[in-house]
Amino acid sequence: MNRATLLNLFKQDLGDLLETIDHALAKPNRDPYAEVDPERRPHEHDTRLLFVDELLGHLGWKRGAGGNVLEEARLQGATTKFMDYVGVVDIAGKPLLLVEAKAWDKPFVSARAGGAFASEADLIVATIQHVRDGKSEDTSPAIAEWHRYLRQVEGYVRTLKEQYGHDLPRAMIVSGEWLVVFQQPTKTFLVTPVPDDIAVYRRQEFTARAGELFNLLHRSLLTQDAPIPLRPAQLGQFLELVDVAGAFRGVHVHYDHKGGSSLFTPRPRISIYPAVFVVRHDDVIYTVMDNNTPFNLDYEHDLDGETLAPHLHAIDARSTALLAACVDELGGPLPSPPLGAFPGFPSDTMMRTLVGNLPEANHWFVATGNSSHFLLDEPRVANCRFHTWADCGAEAIGQSAVSVRSVELRVFFIDSQRHHCAHQVVQDRRAGKCLINPIDSRTCCQVCAFLDHCWTPAEKADLPCGQ
Template sequence: MNRLELLNLFKQGLGDLLEAVERELAKPQRDPFTEVDPNRRPHEHDTRRLFVDELLKHLGWRLGLGGNVLEEARLQADTTKFMDYVGVTDEAGSPLLLVEAKAWEKPAIAARGGGQFSSEAALVVAAIQHIRDGKAAGTSPISPEWDAYLRQVHGYVRTLSEGYHHTLPRAVVISGEWLVVFADPVETFLGTARPDEIAIFTRGQFKDRAEEIFGLLHRSALTQDAPIPLRPAQIRQFIDLDSVSGAFHGVHVHYERSGSMLFARRPRILLYPALFVARKDGAVFTVIARDEHVELDYTRDDEGTDTLTPHLESVRARSADLLAACAAELQGELTPSELGDFPGFPNGGMAKALVRDLPEANEWLVATGSAEHYLLAEPRVQDCRFHSWAECGPDAALQSAISVRSLEPRAFFTDTQQHHCAHQGVLDRRHGRCLIQAVDSRTCCQACVYLDHCWTAAERAALPCGQ
């Protein structure tokens, strides 16, 4: 949609929301377990549920699983703090919008002791400078509640900037009755605060000033989201050759539960070769050339041995074509970077990961770096006896060997196959660290490209593989 369409949708949604709020506030009793109080206003949880959540949705933000808003986002500084909402970029997980919600009846901006200022924004500027000068809360020019709010936001902005190296574009403090927007929070709280960088709205102004709110807070005003995946011809819309920090092979993994419900269903794994192109600001763009998959499976060679080589060669050939197509679009050369240089996918907070869950179940993006696949043709350790359940003795997993592919536990490779692990001790120790656990919980670590990322050198040396 273009800006006019998005703006119109926002105005319509905001109007509907304000009408719904009026109806809710008119109810004399919303809590059946207390006495009727017609003057009662929602507390913070209700304010968030009834108003803030809905306002963010109308502003183009997605809450909940698979969304681009983190709720109660953890921020580690001198103490652990939790930010009410943080809107983030899809590509890098960088913060775009900080929202601190307050209970409905919390007071609007007011000077302490009847002080006089040219505007509410000028009062806020004076209060922020008071905080930056290290002066006590009790002598702030602003009311005690607002001194606390400003100190809270100041701490968040400073920690994001100094501790996480993020430049936050917007910060908001909101109740149901008022909205305060900091249009440049880093400059306001850490540089030079100016009244014209602070926008203040009351509920009665929300509808008339809807376009201003849209321009400040709508997601489309703060970032341009890239679709997942991009086609090679789309990549130059988001990145140019000079801004590329690295290109990384990988795959999109689609896991299926195949077969009739009347019988035992079996796993089927489809792989789509992908290229993850990283921009110098940490954003990662996913490029997939076409929707043709490569099914994961062994092929039996002339000697009657199961081998993964034909599958890997098919993925490798398509990955090379994809890399060449992206390089041609960017009009330069792209050389696959090592996995250790991958900046990471957003991972539910400020953390980054090598594997990204997609909104649909059993769908992942898997970065593999200079390798084209997360699996090797064969394990690093040759002739390891722990591929066989019978050879594991007292260390054998479960009560019997996994002789057919299984959904529970997730086991694509089966007993005695060289990509299968049957050692219970290894399986126990890899729990919580294996990056492909959801795809196959029994893959041999020595046959996976993530070995060095999941285990330290000392831990790798202590593995029983090959002993």
């Protein structure tokens, strides 16, 4: 749908929404369990349901499963903070729009008694500077509530920038009666606030200024989404060679937890699809895959016993061909930075991660960098006895060996196989560290491509492997 059509649709939908709200507010019995009060206005939760959720939908944002809006998104620092809504780039998870919702009857921004400012934007700028100077709300240019609102948003913007490396493109504080948009939040809250970067709206202005709201907040204006996945020949529609910061190999993983007959204990199956993650300079990630036929993760048997080598070779050949196709389409070699430069997939804490959850359960994207798989054929430490439960002695996990693949325990590689770890201390230490734990909870760290990303050098040296 082109921009003109989207704008016209937004104007129409916004008008309908405001009309619906007017009808809802006119009902004296909106809450059948409360006394009739024609002056009562919705609290914050009602404001979200009645107005903010609908407004975001009309602006091209999708909430819920498979959507591009995180609700109550966590920011972890000295204390955990929760942002009401964060609109993000699909898959990459880079934040695009922060929305803080306030109750319907919360006051519009106004100066403390005796204060005079040329505009509401000027007042907001003065208050932000007051916040940045560490001064109290008792002496703030704005009323206390707005001092707290701006201090709250300043904290979010600062954490996103300093802890997560994100420059937030837009931020908004909204109730049903007013709306304030920060067009350059990082600059406004962390560098130099200026009135021209702040747009202020009252409800009676929403319809007349709908075009401005569209240009500032519509998803299509804040990001250029690409299909997921892209075929190599589609890359040129979205970026040029000079736009590419790096190309990272990786895989798409599907864990089938219902393998086998329903009459018996399910046996997991893991399907691997090679992928290339092409990263633009602004950290937007384009996921490239060219074949919907997976490779099943499993050993094959040769004269020396079980081996994962044929599976790994097949993945590597497809991955190499896929990367070459991307090079051909963009007309030159693609930068190949180390895996640590990968911008990361989204998580509910806004942290960057090399393993990204897809909307469906048991589906992941895994970035592996210059490697084509997250597994190695052989452990880095030879002749380690801790692949076998019985050889672990008192340090063995649980009461018995895992002799069959298990969905409940998330064990794919079983006892005595060289990709399996049966050591309780390693299992305890890796809790909260292991990136592939949702795929397989007992994979030996010495056969995983993420060993150096999960463990510090000191922690690696302290592992019991090979003893």
